[in-house]
Amino acid sequence: MSSIFPPLDYPQGTSVHGLLEAAADRLRDQVAVRFEDRALTYGEFNRQADGFARLLADRDIEAGQRVAVMASNRPEFFAAVFGILKLGASAVMISSAWKQAEAAHAVDLTEPMLAVTDGDTHFHLPDHLAERVIHLDNDPEVEALVDSPADPVAVDLDWDQTEAVLVFSSGTTGMPKAVRHTHASMGAAVILWESVLGLTADDRFQIATPPFHILGLLNLFASVRAGSSVRLHPRFDLEAVLAAIETDRITVEMAVAPIALAMANHPRLEDYDLSSLRYIMWGATPVTASVAQRVTERTGVGFLPAYGASETPVITSNPVRHPELWRLDSPGLPIHDVRVRIADLETGAVLPSGEVGEIQAQSPAMMAGYLPEEANADAFVNGWYRTGDVGWMEPDGWLHITDRVKEMIKVKGFQVAPAEVEAVLLGHPDVADCAVFGVPDPESGEAVVAAVQPLPGRDASADELKVLVSDSLASYKCLHTVHFVDMIPRLPSGKTLRRELKLRFEQVPE
Numbered sequence: 001m002s003s004i005f006p007p008l009d010y011p012q013g014t015s016v017h018g019l020l021e022a023a024a025d026r027l028r029d030q031v032a033v034r035f036e037d038r039a040l041t042y043g044e045f046n047r048q049a050d051g052f053a054r055l056l057a058d059r060d061i062e063a064g065q066r067v068a069v070m071a072s073n074r075p076e077f078f079a080a081v082f083g084i085l086k087l088g089a090s091a092v093m094i095s096s097a098w099k100q101a102e103a104a105h106a107v108d109l110t111e112p113m114l115a116v117t118d119g120d121t122h123f124h125l126p127d128h129l130a131e132r133v134i135h136l137d138n139d140p141e142v143e144a145l146v147d148s149p150a151d152p153v154a155v156d157l158d159w160d161q162t163e164a165v166l167v168f169s170s171g172t173t174g175m176p177k178a179v180r181h182t183h184a185s186m187g188a189a190v191i192l193w194e195s196v197l198g199l200t201a202d203d204r205f206q207i208a209t210p211p212f213h214i215l216g217l218l219n220l221f222a223s224v225r226a227g228s229s230v231r232l233h234p235r236f237d238l239e240a241v242l243a244a245i246e247t248d249r250i251t252v253e254m255a256v257a258p259i260a261l262a263m264a265n266h267p268r269l270e271d272y273d274l275s276s277l278r279y280i281m282w283g284a285t286p287v288t289a290s291v292a293q294r295v296t297e298r299t300g301v302g303f304l305p306a307y308g309a310s311e312t313p314v315i316t317s318n319p320v321r322h323p324e325l326w327r328l329d330s331p332g333l334p335i336h337d338v339r340v341r342i343a344d345l346e347t348g349a350v351l352p353s354g355e356v357g358e359i360q361a362q363s364p365a366m367m368a369g370y371l372p373e374e375a376n377a378d379a380f381v382n383g384w385y386r387t388g389d390v391g392w393m394e395p396d397g398w399l400h401i402t403d404r405v406k407e408m409i410k411v412k413g414f415q416v417a418p419a420e421v422e423a424v425l426l427g428h429p430d431v432a433d434c435a436v437f438g439v440p441d442p443e444s445g446e447a448v449v450a451a452v453q454p455l456p457g458r459d460a461s462a463d464e465l466k467v468l469v470s471d472s473l474a475s476y477k478c479l480h481t482v483h484f485v486d487m488i489p490r491l492p493s494g495k496t497l498r499r500e501l502k503l504r505f506e507q508v509p510e
Contacts, residue, residue, distance in 0.1 A: 004319045005336045008191055010364055013159045015183045017085040019190065019225045020046050021152075027201065027227045033075045034248065035232045040075055042227075045082075048075070051145035052083025053153040055134065058141075061114055063088025063155050066166070068112035068129065070094040070103065070121045073211045073232050076136045078220050079145075080116045081165070085183075088155035090163040092178070093212035096121050097474040105175050109371050110166055160184045163368065167214050169310040175420055178371040179214075179310045186221070189313040189365035194222040196306060196335055197252060197281065198320040201227035204276075205252035206244055208233040208259070209413070214310045215284055219254065238262045242272040249276040255303075256284040256413035261443060264294040279304040279320070284413035286401060286445075289328040307331035307399065311367045312385050315340060315359075316399045330398045338363040341384065342393055348381060353395040356402060360384040407498055409438030409446050411476045416448055418498070421479070424472045425450060430460035433488040436479075437498040439506050447480035451501050453488050481505070 023032070024046035032042045040048070061067060067084045069091050071077050084091045092110045094103055096119070103124045115122065115129050118136040125133070136142055164183045168176040181189070197203075199222055207230055209216045223230045231244050236259065244250060255263070260282060263269060282292065282305045292303045304326060306317035318332040319325055334340040341350050342357040351357045362384055369376045379386060388408070391401040409416040418436040425434045433453040438446035454460050462482035470478045483505050489497040 004322060004325075005333060008195060008336045010184075010188050010191055014187055015085065015157055015159060015162075016164050016186050016190070016221060017049065017082045019187075019221060020049060020082050023224050023227050030201070030227065031229045032224065033078070033230055033232060035075050035234075038075070042224075045075070045079065048079040048145050049082035049086060050152050052080050053086040054151070055141055055145070056083060056087050056089070056114070057153065059114055059132075059134070061087060061089055063157075064162075065089045066092050066110055066112040066163075068092040068094050068107065068110070068115040068125075069212065070096055070098075070115055070125065071118040071136055071211075072096055072234055073207060073216070074118070074136070074234060075232065076118075076142065077116075077211050080134070080136070081217075085164055086153050086155070088157055088162065090165060092166045093168065093217070095168070095210065095212050095474060097210075097476065098124060099471075099473060100124050101472055102176075102474060106168060106178070109178050157183060159187075165217065166371070167212065167217070167310050169370075169415065176417065177375045180368040180371065182368050185365050185367060188363070189218060190221040190225055192314045192336055192338070192363075192365055193218045194226050196314055196317045196320060197222060198278075199223065199226035199228050199252070203228035203251045203278075204231070204248055205254065206231035206233060206241065206248070206250055207254070208236040208241055209254060209256065209284075213284075213413070214308075214313050215254070215413075218313055238266060242266070242269070242274070245277060246273045251276055251278050253277055253280045253301075255280050255282050256445075258412045258444060260288070260291050260295060260303075264291045264298075269295075269298050274299045274301055277301045279323070281306060283308065284410075287328050287331070288442075292328050302326060303328065305331045307401065309385075309387055311379070312338075312361050312363045312387070313365055314338070315361050315363070315387075327398070330394075330400055332399065333397045334361075334399070338365075340393065340397075340399060342391065343381075343384075343386075345390070351392075353393050356390060356392045359387045359389045359391050359399070359401070361387060407437065409436075409448055411438075411444045411446055411448060413445070414474075414476045416477045421448060421450065421469060421473065421477055424469050425452065425465060428460060428465060428468055430454050430458035431465075432456075432458075435488045435496045435498055435501055437502050439502060441480070448477060449481045449483065449505055450479050451483045451485045451488060451505070453485055 024042045028043035031039045032045045033040045081091045092112050094106045104126050114132045116134045122133050164186045166178045169179050282303050287305045308314045316332040339362040344357050421436040432455040435451045441447035466479045489500050
């Protein structure tokens with residue numbers, strides 16, 4: 001099977017923004033990005049990025065500093081990211097869905113000097129940063145970028161060490177961590193993703209997933225490297241996605257569980273001409289075979305499952321050039337220069353094929369590390385990244401994922417840390433103890449559920465606790481169900497027995 005994913009070349013000294021500059025040189029008049037009724041060529045896209053670099057420099061941003069990007073999916077988002085990179089700074093990807101506490105944590109952790117925002121996202125930033133904002137909707141200098149080309153900024157980068165982007169990844173024992181990628185690691189991820197997708201300059205695909213997510217970034221970066229074009233959507237709208245496949249002749253579609261389910265349940269799916277699609281990539285969440293099969297039966301389009309993480313963006317994939325091998329029961333084989341092994345959950349010993357343990361990976365695209373720094377101690381073992389996922393491998397390398405060590409909850413492809421929701425609940429005066437966990441949900445992949453132990457004589461309501469969480473955290477972290485219990489089950493060490501609670505409350509109420 002190794003011949004399916006042979007080793008690749010990773011050009012030394014290539015920056016992430018250099019991908020856009022190279023594409024603009026060779027494909028200046030080809031459409032890079034479509035958004036609503038606008039179309040930006042590679043030449044125009046690169047000029048906007050140069051303009052953002054100059055605008056940032058005028059706002060006293062320098063190489064080595066960080067700039068937060070907290071905005072929606074739009075061409076200016078990515079022009080800003082490339083502009084940040086051209087200046088030698090790094091882009092901190094803050095979810096536009098996050099609220100004050102979440103945004104404050106991200107800002108405290110990464111210390112950006114300025115933020116790029118749109119809509120009302122700047123209202124969720126800490127005061128000191130909200131005063132240092134480039135607003136994509138009402139900043140006259142941003143509007144001027146379209147018509148006023150700027151001279152390129154020349155900055156020397158230590159390609160292997162210079163930080164490029166920071167995305168956020170949650171853990172069950174604390175607040176989200178910042179995942180640091182250098183130009184080298186992100187560049188390797190782009191090369192791997194371009195190959196896994198089989199992208200060429202003839203491809204057209206669309207991004208309806210949030211741009212601050214590692215998948216949204218990779219899709220755009222890989223498209224730029226291949227010279228293909230991307231249709232951006234401000235938010236996921238199935239009708240718009242299906243219509244774009246037909247009108248733009250989209251060749252590659254991305255899906256997480258909610259998108260695939262929406263397609264499978266669409267009453268008029270057959271009315272759309274989807275014949276241009278080469279495949280639908282399923283990532284971020286485990287494949288639901290019955291849903292994928294229903295879409296394929298109705299459209300004739302097959303699914304290409306893959307697996308990765310923010311820390312190591314591409315780990316396994318089904319082989320794009322061998323559709324006769326595609327499977328729905330596995331996210332595929334280790335790709336190109338990525339190594340995967342299974343380690344015993346107790347001893348850490350490497351296990352043979354067929355044995356269940358923690359999935360660990362080595363990759364040229366592996367992150368530089370976490371912020372806070374202390375989070376790195378448990379992230380690696382002898383140079384192998386510990387994914388926190390549990391699974392096993394067939395003798396010929398096909399991976400199977402069975403569980404998550406970290407007990408993360410995956411809602412519509414987004415990670416929800418139980419500890420973060422628990423911290424909000426424990427701030428309620430009527431709550432003595434609580435435990436948050438995920439249960440299977442056909443629409444979201446998983447639903448966030450809380451078991452709550454009230455203080456004696458107190459009478460907190462489920463609705464009140466749901467409102468508390470919704471007022472404090474992003475919508476995808478909100479509680480679906482609250483169960484009141486006499487006691488939260490714990491080990492003598494204090495560790496919550498979430499598995500016991502999941503078994504007890506595994507069904508999502510209608």
